[in-house]
Amino acid sequence: MSVHIAAKKGEIAKTVLQPGDPLRAKYIADNFLDEVRLVSQTRNIYYFTGLYKGKEISVGASGMGVPSIGIYSFELFTEYEVDTIIRIGTCGAYTSDLKLFDLLNVENAASESTYAKFAWGNEDELIANQGNSFALMNETAQKLSLEIKPTNIHTSDIFYRKDTTIPEIASKYGCLAVEMEAFALFANAKYLGKNAATLLTVSDIIPTREQISADEREKSLKPMIELALETALQL
Ligand code: HPA
Numbered sequence: 001m002s003v004h005i006a007a008k009k010g011e012i013a014k015t016v017l018q019p020g021d022p023l024r025a026k027y028i029a030d031n032f033l034d035e036v037r038l039v040s041q042t043r044n045i046y047y048f049t050g051l052y053k054g055k056e057i058s059v060g061a062s063g064m065g066v067p068s069i070g071i072y073s074f075e076l077f078t079e080y081e082v083d084t085i086i087r088i089g090t091c092g093a094y095t096s097d098l099k100l101f102d103l104l105n106v107e108n109a110a111s112e113s114t115y116a117k118f119a120w121g122n123e124d125e126l127i128a129n130q131g132n133s134f135a136l137m138n139e140t141a142q143k144l145s146l147e148i149k150p151t152n153i154h155t156s157d158i159f160y161r162k163d164t165t166i167p168e169i170a171s172k173y174g175c176l177a178v179e180m181e182a183f184a185l186f187a188n189a190k191y192l193g194k195n196a197a198t199l200l201t202v203s204d205i206i207p208t209r210e211q212i213s214a215d216e217r218e219k220s221l222k223p224m225i226e227l228a229l230e231t232a233l234q235l
Contacts, residue, residue, distance in 0.1 A: 002079035004071055005047060005060075007039035012080040013049055013056040015232045017225075018073070018087045020181065022046045022061040027218065028225055029059055045072070052229050062087065062181055066115050066157060069181040070188065077194045084133055084195040084235050086228045087185055088221070090203035090212075091153060091177040094166050098176055098202050100212050101220050103148045103227070105137050106198035109182035110173040111155040116187035126152070126173050127186040131195025133231060140231045146223055151176050153200065155183035164206065177202060195235075199224050 005012075019025055025046050029036045033050030040047040040060065047060030060076075062069035069087070076082040091104065098104075108128045116122040134150075141148035154167065154175040170178065182198040189196035201224050203212045212220050 002075040004042055004045070005040045005075050005079070006042045007047055007080065009080065011037070011039040011049055012047065012076065012082060013058040014081070014083045015057055015235050016076055016082050016085050017057065017059040017228050017232065018062045018085050019059070020062050020064050020089050024221070025059045025061045032225060032229060033057065033059070053233055055233050057229065057232050065180045066113050066155065066184040070115055070119065070184040073185050073188045073196070077188060077192045082194070084131065085185060085189070086133060086232060087181060087196070087198040088224050088228050089179055089181065089198065089200050091179040091200040092204035092206045093177045093202045094170060094206055095176055096205055096208055098205065100202055100205060100210055102202040103141070103146065103224055104153065104177060104200040104202065105134060105148050105150045106153050106182050106200065107134065107150045108152045108173065109155045109186055109198070110152060110169050110175055111183035112169055113155065113157060113183055115184050120187060120191040122187055122191065125169060127183055127190060129197050130186055130189035133195050133197035133235060136234055137197055137199060137227065137231045140234070141227055144227060144230060146227055148227070153182060154178040156180055199228055
């Protein structure tokens, strides 16, 4: 048991898929895993452990934002001996060069967040994915004939803002899209010597205000889930 996850030691697999939303974790467990056990439901942040093609995988939510993923990923890495976390989430595109449903593999996350500085003394504003899962994801996508774009993204603390121009840090590092978690996940993994990747589906095009509708959302995430699971299978 850790502070925010109620699973016992040994009840979480070495590889964890981490969506933001607890109900998405449940959807993945119900539709993609066999012999599923619910191992934590503290704060309704569900964690499930089951088998994917015979390999033990866990899936559980990060919640939204840097503080939340900072807590869950740290506890997974340190209390449950998790080796790899693959975040699977959505993002808003800063450019209409990206299309709804595009799949992005995050190479680096740039952020104005002070999380890495005050948690780990890491003053970098750009933090890379950690370990081999990023490369494995690119290779696996190719094998599955899925198009995936390696890119830098902006991890922001802000969803709603008055000014819709592209934030300076995103321009500085060529970030094509924005989400709210990858930077903290990568910072934790880097400090702890663990592996972390982030796979994102474009759910919003910020300049045109296009959005994936609520009922498109579930099926739109299928390729991302399959790619993350097929990658996890090889870890
Ligand atoms: N901003 C931040 N995070 C997001 C967005 C967005 O527009 N869309 C999906 N996640």
